[in-house]
């Protein structure tokens with residue numbers, strides 16, 4: 272669409288849901304704009320809130336495992352300190368010549384502490400993995416339930432939201448567990464730290480302070496680094512998404528033909544690698560910075576240890592502390608620094624996990640993408656008709672208007688056909704009727720009720736539809752049909768009736784396992800591929816008939832929408848389908864989009880969309896007599912079918928300027944003008 276200048280710009284509507292659901296600049300339909308928010312600078316309160324959500328997820332997923340894991344991790348934190356004290360006592364008692372019983376008791380204690388210290392990590396490792404698995408299931412379930420709750424399509428077309436969704440998916444697998452693990456690690460390290468600091472304090476308060484002071488920069492630096500890493504992952508998101516896109520093109524069966532025919536493999540591979548390099552550059556920069564900072568922190572720790580050790584040796588030499596104290600001091604200073612580094616690392620990991628988890632929280636709490644009524648108006652079966660009232664629509668503020676003040680009535684029981692050149696907004700009109708988007712201005716009324724006021728699931732239950740870009744599911748033939756109405760999943764009679772109506776029944780009966788034949792070869796092992804029952808492939812037209820059968824299965828629908836239902840069918844198939852459609856449409860309201868004008872000539876009303884508006888409407892005879900766009904397009908298609916006639920040649924010449932964009936379709940679709 273072009274030419275939607277300022278003269279066409281309508282005032283924004285203040286009606287129900289207006290504004291709240293209007294797409295923002297990048298197509299986001301979220302009222303809060305959460306979809307493209309950058310990573311927020313988190314304060315302690317946010318950090319605690321996120322951690323609480325992660326913990327509640329973990330607690331809901333595996334309460335017993337979590338409780339045991341928490342207890343053992345904290346206990347494990349105390350054991351290094353216990354072992355150090357026992358070691359110091361053994362040395363001091365040895366030097367003092369204490370009785371054998373005392374020494375043996377201490378040695379046994381030391382052995383038990385060592386055994387527990389060695390065994391605990393294995394047990395906690397298992398518990399952690401178990402908790403991870405349970406949390407992953409529940410987190411994924413909640414994420415996909417939230418995504419399923421988005422009633423519109425806008426978010427799925429928004430690159431920022433898609434990035435966020437991808438990160439949320441990654442986060443849902445690992446982040447809650449990582450965050451809990453990190454927080455627990457901090458807890459365990461804190462126990463160790465307090466124990467060692469207490470021990471150090473007894474020996475030298477000054478050195479205790481020095482060790483603590485050296486640990487603070489480590490903590491700050493680690494947390495800053497984790498923020499930077501999470502930010503980097505967010506910014507390289509779009510490059511990674513494009514890389515995935517190119518890699519999928521290179522491996523997908525759909526693209527394989529064109530990739531080979533046009534020889535574009537090296538080009539796509541080049542682009543894929545370029546995206547990888549972009550992402551790698553950002554990762555390398557962060558890695559380098561981390562290496563420098565980590566090296567600096569390591570040197571600082573070594574310096575503090577060196578100073579401490581020097582002091583301990585001098586003090587022991589002058590008799591101010593015992594040899595056991597020196598051993599304990601060495602262990603304590605190493606243990607304290609180790610605990611500080613572990614704490615900083617765990618805090619950083621928890622921080623990074625929580626930053627990633629933010630994407631998960633943002634998606635799962637994003638709320639509805641289109642305004643949803645708390646108390647929707649009931650939607651009874653259609654009695655009078657559907658009305659588009661002054662409907663304006665554009666996909667976002669940056670896009671041109673696709674629909675500019677469409678007024679259209681679809682009376683109950685009428686077969687209405689939508690025709691027009693490519694890109695005139697026919698599919699968009701249908702998407703609005705299914706409420707995948709809301710009109711930017713104006714309203715769509717179902718028996719006078721604004722469809723924004725009714726329950727969207729209820730609205731969609733009343734509609735049967737076949738879209739231009741219908742789906743081919745890698746499932747069985749029966750399942751491919753049953754997805755139209757899952758109550759028929761095990762009802763072979765209903766599936767067969769729908770298949771018959773769509774003219775695919777005979778083909779299904781020829782398949783090795785009829786309705787149970789898998790229509791994909793994706794899920795097989797190489798060894799199973801020879802089995803005829805496995806993975807039968809259908810032709811494009813046969814898939815289209817399956818999609819039709821899916822729509823026909825919804826026999827309790829009020830409105831049948833067919834967006835190019837016969838584009839992939841041969842002439843005979845198309846004829847059969849149209850006979851079948853007519854039978855199905857006998858007392859049914861239907862909206863049919865077609866470029867095959869022969870297929871729509873019997874419609875009760877033919878509506879011609881042009882430049883986002885309704886240019887003409889009426890019956891076939893009225894429109895051909897009027898000599899407008901429809902008449903010219905019809906004549907052009909007729910000329911394709913009977914190319915020799917003078918009349919057709921003239922019509923084709925007249926139509927050329929109007930229908931140039933449609934020429935390829937017209938040539939191939941002309942058989943429809945029987």
Ligand SMILES: Nc1ncnc2c1ncn2[C@@H]1O[C@H](COP(=O)(O)OP(=O)(O)OP(=O)(O)O)[C@@H](O)[C@H]1O
Nearest residue numbers: 272428666670673692693694695696697698699700
């Ligand atoms: N998701 C989208 N985001 C942005 N623009 C879109 C989107 N879908 C369609 N458009 C634009 O809206 C216009 C109308 O598209 P639409 O698919 O409704 O046309 P159509 O009449 O059904 O075309 P065709 O006959 O080719 O199927 C086109 O200019 C198209 O580029």
